[in-house]
Amino acid sequence: AELAELDARVSVCRACPRLVDWRETVARAGRRASFADQPYWGRPGPSFGDPDADALIVGLAPAANGTNRTGRMFTGDASGDFLFAALHRTGYANQPTSAGAGDGLELTGIRIIASVRCAPPENTPTPAEKATCATWLGRDLDLLGDRLRVILTLGAIGWSGVLNATSTLGWDVPKPRPKFGHGAEATLHTPTGHPVRLVGCFHVSPHNTYTGRLTPEMLDAALAGLRN
Ligand code: DU
Numbered sequence: 001a002e003l004a005e006l007d008a009r010v011s012v013c014r015a016c017p018r019l020v021d022w023r024e025t026v027a028r029a030g031r032r033a034s035f036a037d038q039p040y041w042g043r044p045g046p047s048f049g050d051p052d053a054d055a056l057i058v059g060l061a062p063a064a065n066g067t068n069r070t071g072r073m074f075t076g077d078a079s080g081d082f083l084f085a086a087l088h089r090t091g092y093a094n095q096p097t098s099a100g101a102g103d104g105l106e107l108t109g110i111r112i113i114a115s116v117r118c119a120p121p122e123n124t125p126t127p128a129e130k131a132t133c134a135t136w137l138g139r140d141l142d143l144l145g146d147r148l149r150v151i152l153t154l155g156a157i158g159w160s161g162v163l164n165a166t167s168t169l170g171w172d173v174p175k176p177r178p179k180f181g182h183g184a185e186a187t188l189h190t191p192t193g194h195p196v197r198l199v200g201c202f203h204v205s206p207h208n209t210y211t212g213r214l215t216p217e218m219l220d221a222a223l224a225g226l227r228n
């Protein structure tokens with residue numbers, strides 16, 4: 001119930017003028033021709049998955065014609081096709097595809113969230129936008145409290161987003177700041193001393209998956225490793 005309330009508050013956030021303009025402009029006018037007959041979400045992307053999960057996947061931001069269209073994280077683009085297939089192979093998802101609301105997809109033991117919740121032009125949020133939205137990530141982490149056990153970040157922006165949010169919350173973050181990489185790991189501690197593993201994984205974007213930089217096997221191993 002608290003999570004639903006938080007998501008409801010995020011869903012009307014207008015704190016970043018450039019991103020509000022982009023998410024709404026794409027939703028109104030800039031739709032891709034193949035999606036022209038579809039309604040667009042055009043708002044911040046709510047987290048998706050098991051509300052009781054102790055594992056979180058933190059992505060970059062909604063894609064303009066992906067989540068910003070479908071309203072579900074990683075849904076409606078090639079990145080999501082790659083991710084949900086892996087979540088299904090590793091037992092976190094009840095089906096390998098995510099078509100959107102009403103398709104029956106459920107995640108168990110994991111929840112997906114974006115470090116920046118609104119679609120940015122060129123998939124590139126500004127430092128100010130990242131800092132502003134880290135507040136929402138922080139609220140979510142705060143709600144999870146010591147239930148959270150592990151965070152998998154897809155890409156360097158998610159990794160930094162988690163470090164920014166947790167530093168602001170007064171978590172104990174290793175110094176020097178751990179650097180992102182595929183397979184990078186760090187342990188953060190909440191203010192009560194509870195350990196949370198932070199795990200880095202290359203992002204599931206076509207840029208990485210079509211080139212073989214991130215293979216299905218690599219992603220499966222990263223996801224399976226979250227159970228350790
Ligand atoms: O309607 P709801 O229980 O608040 O769930 C919202 C959304 O989250 C639903 O479309 C499925 C997904 N979900 C999930 O993936 N795993 C769960 O255990 C519960 C909900």
Ligand code: SF4
Pocket residue numbers: 010013014015016017019020044116117118129132133136
């Ligand atoms: Fe609000 Fe985050 Fe969207 Fe900025 S990116 S408008 S902080 S939800």
